[in-house]
Amino acid sequence: MNLRVTILGGGREVGRSAISVDVGGKKILLDYGVSFDERDRPVLPLHVRPIDLLAVMISHAHLDHIGAAPYLYITGAPKLITTRPTIDVARLLTLDFLRLNAPYVEYEMREFDRMSSNTVFIEYGKKVEVDGVSAEFFNAGHIIGSSQVYIETPSGERVLYTGDFNTTQTWTLKQADHAPVEVTTLIVESTYGARNHPPxxxxxxxxxxxxxxxxxxxxxxxxxxxxxxxxxxxxxxxxxxxxxxxxxxxxxxxxxxxxxxxxxxxxxxxxxxxxxxxxxxxxxxxxxxxxxxxxxxxxxxxxxxxxxxxxxxxxxxxxxxxxxxxxxxxxxxxxxxxxxxxxxxxxxxxxxxxxxxxxxxIDLSSHTSRDDTIKYISQYKSSLRRIIIVHGDYEEASVLASGVREVLGEDVEIHIPATGEEIVVEE
Ligand SMILES: [Zn+2]
Ligand SMILES: [Zn+2]
Structure with a gap:
């Protein structure tokens, strides 16, 4: 089994989420978001050539997950897979983003619209097949249309990416699903990796x-x-x-x-x-x-x-x-x-x-807390080989890692990669 995961953004940081997973020579891109520097200017994830992409899969509409994706449509036209509300919400957020940041952003709504016309809409729990790679989305409970993305690579790796998720039911959304799949590699967010929410x-x-x-x-x-x-x-x-x-x-x-x-x-x-x-x-x-x-x-x-x-x-x-x-x-x-x-x-x-x-x-968070994240991860205990912790600063991610280690023992690898790092597994 071979697996190559590259963190293009969102490693030891909250923002510009972007993860590439190699699938037989091509790549699946999980999210492509922006972050903002101290002067509130947009910061991009690392570059990826649109031509190398098999597909882009977007977990949800927040700009730290989709805000850089229209860049890929300046010179390319990769297939994008996401839920319907994600594109509709992202469209409004992008209009607002461009209104505030136009001098610092090299795409326009035209690129966003090209992206929309290359989008295949997916429903929760229904599989899609992209050139031999099977993908399935599950509810993430974070915002409308938010998804956990599951892919099976041709080499047999079963990767689940949580995106931003919430395991607590709220007034508007059901809690994140436990994806009924045998996960070998889990890519998990850690915004609240060190903290629990008040009841x-x-x-x-x-x-x-x-x-x-x-x-x-x-x-x-x-x-x-x-x-x-x-x-x-x-x-x-x-x-x-x-x-x-x-x-x-x-x-x-x-x-x-x-x-x-x-x-x-x-x-x-x-x-x-x-x-x-x-x-x-x-x-x-x-x-x-x-x-x-x-x-x-x-x-x-x-x-x-x-x-x-x-x-x-x-x-x-x-x-x-x-x-x-x-x-x-x-x-x-x-x-x-x-x-x-x-x-x-x-x-x-x-x-x-x-x-x-x-x-x-008043804390009404839409991200899962430390204890609930650990509980969630341990559901995949029997098949899990490695956990890649993203979308959290290093402190949050490390505290989460030590909690996971206590529950899952030494058999599972835990990675907290920085942006730019690559995780390569050859088995
Ligand atoms: Zn989010
Ligand atoms: Zn986020």
Whole structure:
């Protein structure tokens, strides 16, 4: 058995996920994403020649997994395999990405559209065959259409790539599937390789009670949330637990919610989500924005880290009044506005003085935690020969590795490759 896996991005880092797996002279590319440097400029994964690719398989629509893929369509036209919602969500995220980064990106929507027209859509649990390589996607529970990708190479290797995954069921998505296959090589993410999340139910209760208290005292609740996944999760949770609330959705969150609705068969409870969308209000213009900040209500708006978008507008309007609440529910990268406001209670360079509103951070992660990742990996114990840990900084990945080692013993190889590293197995 021969296996050659090259980490083109996402090795000991979160961002620009890109992994190439050799299959009889050609390569399968698992994800091709971007990351951002400290000045917020896009950073690409390592290069791969489109002509060498048998196929590109994309786990989900986040830009750290698909944002670099259109580059492959400047000079090439490789076949791309993914789910339908992935392309639709990625299209909106790419429009936004190009609007903000056009001078630093060498492709345009034309390349994205070429990519779409070379895409073969796949459903969970249905096999596709690409030149002798069999592939199957399984639900990853992370965002709509997110998938774990399973491939069987001609040499007999059975590789499962988790992508970003969540083994906890949420209001919008079922938990990640246990893929019913005999995996020999598992490529697993490690965003939370060293940490566990607080119990989900408790976090949800806290969110609902802060929202209710705020609205009862006549205040406005601002929930800055990632446009894909977190926004839809928050509105569904609030509708299910407190259906009488007056909820508004603004920015990219609103557009993505519409896409969620068009692919509701990928959601845990399509009927519930339809009712949610019917009951919330979409903010359509600035006059509506000005009106809603004056009455008790809940506003869910992108961007989740307060990097821009309407959430910044609302922050400026609402931070000054102690009756209001601002609840951050997304991951806050160090140095993001969200992180800085939580640490220091103000953002002077944006003219946001001391925040007098109640300010909270609630963990509603869409990535699996350390203990759950270990539990998930051990399901493949009987066939597993090696684990490749990606999509996490070195510290997170090493703590995960030591936990896995305790459960699986010495028989399994564990790799934490850096970007650029190659794992070659000759048996
Ligand atoms: Zn993701
Ligand atoms: Zn990711």
């Amino acid at each position: 989900r139910g408790k976090m949800e209760e806290r969110l609902v009670s802060i929202v209710e208290e705020t609205v009862d005292r006549g205040g406005v609740v601002l929930i800055p949330a990632f446009s894909v996944g977190r926004s839809q999760e928050v509105i569904t949770l609030l509708y299910a637990r407190a259906p009488y609330l007056d909820i508004y959705v603004d920015g990219l969150s609103r557009d993505i919610t519409e896409i969620y609705l068009t692919h509701k068969e990928f959601l845990r409870d399509p009927a519930l989500f339809t009712r949610v969308v019917e009951s919330v209000n979409f903010v359509v213009d600035s006059s509506m924005r000005k009106k809603i900040v004056k009455k008790p209500c809940v506003i869910v708006a992108s961007a989740g880290m307060l990097k821009g978008g309407p959430s910044l507008y609302y922050l400026k309007r609402l931070h000054d009044n102690p009756r209001n609440s601002i609840i951050l529910v997304s991951y806050q990268a160090v140095n993001s506005n969200g992180h800085r406001v939580l640490e220091g209670g103000q953002l002077p360079e944006l003219n946001i003085g001391p925040v007098k509103a109640r300010l909270e951070w």
